[in-house]
Amino acid sequence: GENVEQHPSTLSVQEGDSAVIKCTYSDSASNYFPWYKQELGKRPQLIIDIRSNVGEKKDQRIAVTLNKTAKHFSLHITETQPEDSAVYFCAARLSSNYQLIWGAGTKLIIKP
Amino acid sequence: EAEVAQSPRYKITEKSQAVAFWCDPISGHATLYWYRQILGQGPELLVQFQDESVVDDSQLPKDRFSAERLKGVDSTLKIQPAELGDSAMYLCASSLVGQAIPYEQYFGPGTRLTVT
Secondary structure (H helix, E strand, O other): OOEEEOOOOEEEEOOOOOOEEEEEEOOOOEEEEEEEOOOOOOEEEEEEEEEEOOOOOOOEEEEEEEEEOOOOEEEEOOOHHHHEEEEEEEEHHHHOOOOOOOOOEEEEEOOO | OOOEEEEEEEEEEEOOOOOOOOOOOOOOOOOOOOOOOOOOOOEEEEEEOOOOOOEEEEOOOOOOOOEOOOOOEEEEEEEEEOOOOHHHHEEEEEEEOOOOOOOOOEEEOOEEEEEE
């Protein structure tokens, strides 16, 4: 079946530094790639997404890049803050049934 | 802002008992998803509805789980009998019909199930 690989599983960065999380997907027909942030005990919340006709999207301190040829996409967080600490999930939307295939998650730790 | 509603928020039950979860999606969202999330893992899709029809329930353990969305609006997920391994967060999400933009899935607050 289709899958999404996400790396790293844990990322620890100093406050103020940048964080990068990478995902690769298998279904070349995937056309939508969301990133969700999930704090402990809470629901996943969409923080940024990108459609397959766009290479990069930015929203203040977060950005996502997409390389369709290589089938990978990345989340970039600049000037990290303590409130960025959470688990981040990438996903790829299958064009066949509109389902999201989820990565395994990255626990982001911001060190003061 | 419209949100997906779920109840109860927390449920503690003994194994072999029956338990049910309810979800009310955002108005106008034709697609509804039930996910199970075990602590430390990503959401796992259990069942997907398009209006009142099941689109995909291939990951639903049908010997004990059932799901329905009778009028194509709210939905119920049932477990009978519950097992210790069912302890998890059960998340409901909704979105517009598949090909409609935006594609975003909106999640409810979840039901935390503990089976003792």
